[in-house]
Amino acid sequence: MSYADQRMSGSKVVAIVIVALIHAVIGYAFVTGLAYQYVKKAAEKLNTFDVEEPPPPPPDEPPPPPPDTPLTPPPVVSPPPIVNVPRPPVVMQTVTTPPPAAPMVPIAAPPAPPPPAPAPPRIAVPVTPRGNQGDWFPQDSYPAAAxxxxxxxxxxxxVTVDTRGRVSACRVTSSSGNSDLDEATCRLATRNGRFNPAKDANGTPIESTTSIRAVKWQIEDR
Incomplete structure (x- = not known):
């Protein structure tokens, strides 16, 4: 056994003996009714008793450093060579935009010619007046302005005579030189004229035109 072990064992024995004595005194104090102050002082002495710890073992020697290794510098990397690539020439193209086309205007087709008028039916029996034509223009119908x-x-x-023998239209073929006399003649012929209508080959009445006798307008008292 080393000297440190012997010293530590002796200290432990002394501590054990002291602890045993303290327990015996405390027990006696409780039994004999000693004052509480004595017990407190004994406890304080026990608390302040320091047991010396053994010194720590010496630290292990560090391993010897490895032999010096020569430092190898990193290889020098040379930059890649610069290659000049020729650029193709830029060709400017001019695009000419054609003018917008004129809007197409549809050309209207010329109107179709009107169909030819049907040929008038062939008259087998001509139109004839009924009664005296002079009675159609009485003297009291003389226009006042004229x-x-x-x-x-x-x-x-x-005049145009319809299938009933009535005048449906009238036009002046020879004027008197006075519009009032011309208008009065057509008005009276349309209102008073009566005819036997013309007929076709089948005897069916048809419309036709005819001329009536000239009407002479003259003031009586002159």
Whole structure:
């Protein structure tokens, strides 16, 4: 046994003996009724008793350093060579935009010619007037304006006669020179004229035109 072990064992024995004595005194104090102060002082002495710890073992020697290794410098990397690549020439192209086309305007087709008028039916029996044509133009129907103007003259007209024998249209073919006399002639012929209508080969009444006798307008008292 080393000297440190012997010293530590002796200290432990002394500590054990002291602890045993303290326990015996405490027990006696409780039994004999000693004052609490004595017990407290004994406990304080026990707390302040220091047991010396053995010194720590010496540290292990560090291993010897490895032999010096020569430092090898990193290899020098040379930069890649610069290669000049020729660029293709830039060709500028001019694009000409054609002008916008003119809008197409549809050309209207010329109107179709009207169909030819149907040929008038062939007249087998011509139109004839009924009664005296002079009665269609009485003297009291003399236009007042023409009378005041003392207008006189002869008027010839052509009338269209329908299938009933009535005048459906009238036009002046020879004027008297006075519009009042011309208008009065057509008005009276349309209102008073009566005819036997014309007929075709089958005897069916058809529309036709005819001329009536010229009407002479003259003031009586002159």
């Amino acid at each position: 009378r005041r103007a003392e207008a006189e003259g002869r008027v010839s007209v052509q």
